[in-house]
Amino acid sequence: MEYLLDWTVAILTIMYAVILMAYRFWFGKMRVFQFNQIEALSPGQSTTQFTVIIPARNEALNIKACVDSILNQDYPVDAFEIIVIDDFSEDDTAFIVNALSQQYPQVRLLQLADHCKEGETLAYKKKAIEIAVAEAKGDWILTTDADCIVPKRWLHLYNAYIQENQPCFVAAPVMFIKTAGILNQFQVLDFLALQGITAAAVGAGKHSMSNGANLGFEKTAFIAVGGYQGVDHIASGDDMFLMHKMKQTLHKPVGYLFHPDAIVLTAAMDTWKGFIMQRIRWASKARYYDDRSITMVLTLVYFFNLSFVCLAFMGSWSTLLIALAFKTFFELFFLDPVAKFFKLQPELKHFVLYQPIHIVYNIAAGLFGQLKTYSWKGRKVK
Numbered sequence: 001m002e003y004l005l006d007w008t009v010a011i012l013t014i015m016y017a018v019i020l021m022a023y024r025f026w027f028g029k030m031r032v033f034q035f036n037q038i039e040a041l042s043p044g045q046s047t048t049q050f051t052v053i054i055p056a057r058n059e060a061l062n063i064k065a066c067v068d069s070i071l072n073q074d075y076p077v078d079a080f081e082i083i084v085i086d087d088f089s090e091d092d093t094a095f096i097v098n099a100l101s102q103q104y105p106q107v108r109l110l111q112l113a114d115h116c117k118e119g120e121t122l123a124y125k126k127k128a129i130e131i132a133v134a135e136a137k138g139d140w141i142l143t144t145d146a147d148c149i150v151p152k153r154w155l156h157l158y159n160a161y162i163q164e165n166q167p168c169f170v171a172a173p174v175m176f177i178k179t180a181g182i183l184n185q186f187q188v189l190d191f192l193a194l195q196g197i198t199a200a201a202v203g204a205g206k207h208s209m210s211n212g213a214n215l216g217f218e219k220t221a222f223i224a225v226g227g228y229q230g231v232d233h234i235a236s237g238d239d240m241f242l243m244h245k246m247k248q249t250l251h252k253p254v255g256y257l258f259h260p261d262a263i264v265l266t267a268a269m270d271t272w273k274g275f276i277m278q279r280i281r282w283a284s285k286a287r288y289y290d291d292r293s294i295t296m297v298l299t300l301v302y303f304f305n306l307s308f309v310c311l312a313f314m315g316s317w318s319t320l321l322i323a324l325a326f327k328t329f330f331e332l333f334f335l336d337p338v339a340k341f342f343k344l345q346p347e348l349k350h351f352v353l354y355q356p357i358h359i360v361y362n363i364a365a366g367l368f369g370q371l372k373t374y375s376w377k378g379r380k381v382k
Contacts, residue, residue: 008318012304013326020330026200027337028047033259035160048159050080051138055085055128057377059146064096066146075155081137084115085110086130088118122235126228133222142216147267158216168221168252171202171210175342176268176377186354196338202256208244208291214264225249237285244291283369305362328352
């Protein structure tokens with residue numbers, strides 16, 4: 001039995017290493033989008049009309065900073081609008097946005113409660129985005145989250161990328177705001193890997209991966225694929241499912257805006273419970289993926305991490321340590337250029353210390369994401 005387990009772990013380790021080397025190769029082929037701001041601002045250049053949609057639930061502490069970061073764009077004020085759609089908030093979110101809308105005419109507040117009753121849907125965020133898209137004046141929709149801060153040249157970069165590449169959907173980088181503490185440090189490292197895989201896979205045309213904190217799509221493309229029809233029974237996945245529908249249905253490119261000035265910053269979870277619930281929420285959509293390439297990778301990653309528990313249970317400590325050494329080496333090999341892009345190289349020195357936590361949390365999130373009801377922003381979701 002132990003002999004069979006050792007060989008199984010060896011095969012899983014080799015497969016895991018090959019996938020990480022592929023991601024490293026694809027990430028290495030990424031080139032920073034060439035953007036000339038002076039040229040972009042010159043007369044005669046095309047200007048995309050944007051609608052920035054922010055779904056918000058109980059975000060009174062964050063929403064003003066988020067909206068302010070969009071209002072501070074060096075992009076023509078008549079070429080973008082901001083729609084905040086309030087998702088049955090129980091705090092002052094709507095009051096704050098309403099006050100901003102009185103001061104800035106490009107800010108609009110919509111209420112999800114005006115369109116549906118609480119409890120009528122599982123996918124509140126998808127419903128909110130669909131309503132906002134229907135109200136949008138822009139040709140292109142950008143989405144971000146209420147706890148995010150967008151960079152100053154965000155809209156200019158999207159505009160330049162859209163004009164040059166004519167895509168129907170654009171994914172872009174996101175990173176956690178770095179603060180003190182073990183929890184934040186672990187989340188930054190974990191998210192760094194996810195963002196690196198997203199950039200590499202989308203850039204290579206492999207997986208449909210994106211993050212709703214920083215993405216864009218044509219309004220006409222959203223309508224053409226029927227919005228979230230077919231996935232509107234799934235609580236999460238407003239980003240990746242839509243991206244996959246467009247990639248499979250439309251004959252236009254799906255791209256990745258690879259530029260350090262396009263990085264949107266978002267808040268990490270401030271408690272371990274919140275972190276686990278967030279990851280369970282992310283993992284809960286895995287069973288619905290139509291993108292088999294993602295499913296295959298997730299399955300491999302899950303069983304590779306599970307193999308460490310099996311090795312510990314069987315007392316195969318030498319095999320466990322060898323496999324752990326290979327895991328750490330190839331993950332760092334992949335993460336090195338990703339950390340350079342996000343300017344987080346110093347964080348890699350802590351990477352080895354978090355390996356046990358990383359293994360356990362991957363197993364727990366993967367399992368409970370398929371089996372357990374989770375709580376998110378005061379709601380229980382199955």
